[in-house]
Amino acid sequence: MKQHHTTHRRGFSLIEVMVVVVIIGLLAGAVALKVGGYLDTAEANRAKSDIVTIMNAIELYRQEHKQYPTQQAGLDALDNVTSRTDPWDRPYEYNIPGPNGEPFEVVSYGADGREGGGARDADIYSWNVRTDDRNN
Helix, strand or coil: CCCCCCCCCCCCCHHHHHHHHHHHHHHHHHHHHHHHHHHHHHHHHHHHHHHHHHHHHHHHHHHHHCCCCCCCCHHHHCCCCCCCECCCCCECEEECCCCCCCCCEEEECCCCCCCCCCHHHCCEEHHHHHHHHHHC
16 A cells, blocks of 8 residues: 655745735835826825915915005914914915015925925925915
């Protein structure tokens, strides 16, 4: 009679473990890239929302005081605004008068904090936010 010896394989080979680790790493990287894009969008949307809130507070100030806050007083003149810094922890800039006949302007210079730039570093202006709201 012939006896069959069965060998039981225990555990995984190093190659199998490495393949699984590489696959998990690739998946984690893809998720991180996708989530990073959403975070950038969320920061820009928060800045736009803050600017709309500030614009409304400025208009309310004008109704109560018959003038816009002065350049010197800036956003500190607004009692009902809780956020005076953008999502990148820089103060919103207030300019009076604003460009193109606008009575004022509120600006966030994006993630880089400098004028100009695109994508994550794009500037967000009150007159753009106002235009965006009209187009939606």
